[in-house]
Amino acid sequence: MRRSELFKHVFAGYRARLASSGTGAGILRTESTSCAAQDVLGGQLYRFLPSSNPGTLGFPRGISSCATAKPDSSKRLISAVRLGTAHSSNLPPLFGNSWRRSVASLPPVGSLPNPIRYSLYGLLLLTCAVGTYYGTPWSRTQEDESITTKEEETVTNWSNTHEAHPRYYHHPETLYDLERIVKLGHVTTRTIRPTGSGLSPNGLGFSNEGMVNMALMDKVLVVDTTKKQITVQAGARIDQVVEALKPHGLTLENYASIKEQQVGGFIQVGAHGTGAAIPPGDERVVKMKVVTPTRGTIELSEESDPELFHLARCGLGTLGIVAEVTLQCVPAHKLVEQTLVSNMKEVRKNHKKWLQQNRHLRYMWIPYTDVVVVIQSNPLLEGQEPPTEKEKDDAGKIKSMMDVYNDMVRKRGKGSTGTVYQEAMTFPAMRDRVLAFAPLDPEHVKRVNKAEATYWRRNTGYRVGWSHEILSFDCGGQQWVSEVCFPAGTVDEPDMSDIKFMEELLELIRKRNIPAPGPIEQRWTSSSRSSMSPASDPSPDRLFSWVGIIMYLPTEDPAQRQAITESFFDYRGAVQKNLWDPYGAYEHWAKVEVRDINKEEAEWSRERLKKRFPVDSFVKAQIEIDPRGIFTNELIETLFPKYRHVQTQ
Structure with missing residues (x-):
């Protein structure tokens, strides 16, 4: 019987009266309460009572009910729940002798004055209402207030290019919290987009109705040293995972540029590092636990449901909210990074060899110059003597950019010359400061790019460190970015389309006089079996190139930022129109606009x-x-x- 029906029966018996029996036992007589209602009372309200007689459906000895009689729903029965005295030892303290004597001493309710009697009825109604309220799903929505912010918040992404004002902003701490949030969203049809660290340039996880921030679900659950696997909650950041793996001599196979990414967001958008024989991060997902509206919490793997598993690994947050992820790891290792400055002719000559010989390879093309910065990283072999590292002379290396800055100050009369910030400032920060003078003036941007080329000539050499230290890098300040992925042959037989793409892109920039700052970053990965990955392909030997164009936002002035935004979308539109289809290029999911x-x-x-x-x-x-x-x-x-x-x- 449902609770609403039960209380309907109980309320029909308001004429119940307390009386004293000859043995001093209190009798609660409910003349309109059916056996079915008593049955529910026996099974629910008295569930805590120890039962000694299987014939009384949960009632202890000394409490009689009509349960021993055959139920007849067509006939109302006069039933009594008698609080007997014969077996008080079986009763909990609530039903001890003192309580029974107190009840027995009460006058019949019907003999009480109306104000008192109706006050008691009101108290009974209030008690039932409170019990009903907290026993129904309504109370569960109230519990969500502890993990939900209902005041409208402003959420922005890293570059401050997208923002959302969610009416409901959830912060689950446990799997149970997340399951309740998803159930509530399904019942109310309220949008709840999962979001991570807010690093996606396009605000993929944003919604003005509802969002689920996974930052508090950041626990490392299991490190399996035998299988070289780690299981973490989806809100764990990449740098947290690295620290958890260190004591076990393990690390992740590859890294994107930013280690603050959450694992859930990292795999859902198809994030990647670089290495011709290394796939994007989603391919290293062994299994994942996902909370869904219709199927509850499910565990997906290659064995359990391969089709859905391959769809959900790079599912854009639309196939459920990822709660836990198991990642395949590799032994921790050090890398030797070599930075050299080349040009288009040399790159064209050595490209195939560099792809095949280097575990990690990255090019940084600087528009309006013939400079290509080539960064190669390979494991430091056991017993290998580390090469001499680069000299630590950051101030000297950024002198070329500082010279441009001082010259602009003298010409425009803004700011102050000198080296006030030079020693403490990184090169990307210095570049932003210089670009801010005229970010859309092609001639100024060309001058900044030439200063950057000089910086890299002074920055060649070697660097040795753990893989997570070497593979992450400073990609600059706030920016607009569009990164595309396209096939480039196989690892054994690169087809050179990636270099042709860059030749056409640089020529397009020159012809249109686009104020394109450097660098234009080019990386490579092998394929992924995730169906929605931009590098999706069933063959593990397939090679994909990733190329990202950018425009920095080095100012807080709204009008100037808007002008840069419009210029960037013109730039992106030209690349889209001229290069995407000929090369089969598709945008990174976190950069689709x-x-x-x-x-x-x-x-x-x-x-x-x-x-x-x-x-x-x-x-x-x-x-x-x-x-x-x-x-x-x-x-x-x-x-x-x-x-x-x-x-x-």
């Missing part, structure tokens, strides 16, 4: 996605797992409108 996109552009984007990714399977899985669309936002709805259309219906 739908800003001010019109209907035709949106349709073009959707049709392109269908050519590269299993969109129908992806949308089908979304609908099955999240039929009410609680994991969507504007970007997801723009790229996958069928998903939104189905949930609206």
Whole structure:
């Protein structure tokens, strides 16, 4: 019987009266309470009582009920719950002798004055109401207040290019918290986009309705040294994972540029490092625990559900909220990094060899110069003598940029010359300071790029350190960025399309006189079996190149930032129009932008996605797992409108 029906029966018996029996036992007589109601009372309200007689359905000895009689729902029975005295030793303290004597001494309720009698009725109603309220799902939504901020907050991404004002901002600390949040979102059809460290340039995890910040679910759960695997909660940061692996002599195979990324966000957007034989991070996911609206909390792996597993590894936060991740690790190792300055001719000559001979390879192209910064990293072999490291003369290395800064100060009369900040300032910070004078003046940007080329000529040499120290790097301050991924042959047979892409890109910048700052970063990975990865391919030998264009935002002035934003989207649009289709290039999911996109552009984007990714399977899985669309936002709805259309219906 449901609680509402039970209390309907109980309330019908308000004429119940307390009386004294001949043995001093109190009798609660409910003339309108059926056996079914008593049955629920016996099973629920008296569940804590020890039962000695199986015939009384949970009632202790000394409490009689009509349960021994055959229930007859068509006939009301006069029943009594008698608090006997014969077996008081079996009763809990609540039903001890003192309590019974107190009840026995009470006058019948019917004989009390009306004000007192109705006060008692009111107290009974209030008690029942409170019990009902806290015994229903309503109370669970109230509990969510401890992990939910309801005041509107402003959430921004790292570059301050996107912001959201979620009405509900959840901060789960446990798996149970997360499960409640997802259930509540499903019941109320309230959007709850999962978000990590807020580093995605496009604000992929943002929503103005509801967001789930995973930062408090950051525990390291298991380190399996035999399998070389680590299981962590999705909110754990990459640098936390590194520290947890150190005592066990393990580390992650590869790293993106920023170690503050959370593991969940790292895999969901297909983040990557560099290395022709090393896949993106999502390929190293062995299994994952995901909280979904329709299937509850599920564990996905290659063995349990390979199709959904490969879709969900790079699922953009739409196939459930990732709660736990198991990652494949490698033995901890040191790397020797060599930085050299080359040019287009030399790169074209040595590119295949460099790809095959170096574990990690990265190019940094500087527009309007013939400088290509080549960074090669390889394991320090046992017994190998470390090469002489670079000299620590940061002030001398950034002198070229400081000279440009001082010259601009003299010409414009803004700021002060000298070396006030020179020694404490990193090169990227110094570059931002100089660019801020005229970030959209092509001639000024060209001068800054030449100063950067000089900086790198002074910065060649070797560096030795643990892999996580070497592979992360300072990618500059706030910026707009667009990074694309495209096939470039195989590791054994690179097809040189990656170098041709760069030749055309640099020529496009020159022809259009685009104020493109340096560097344009180029990296490589092998393929991923994750269906929605930009590097998705069933062959592990497939080679993919990643190229990122940028425009820095070195100012807080809103008008200047807006002008830079418009210039960047013109830059990105030119690259998109001239290079994406010829090279089969697709954007990194954390860098896809739908800003001010019109209907035709949106349709073009959707049709392109269908050519590269299993969109129908992806949308089908979304609908099955999240039929009410609680994991969507504007970007997801723009790229996958069928998903939104189905949930609206």
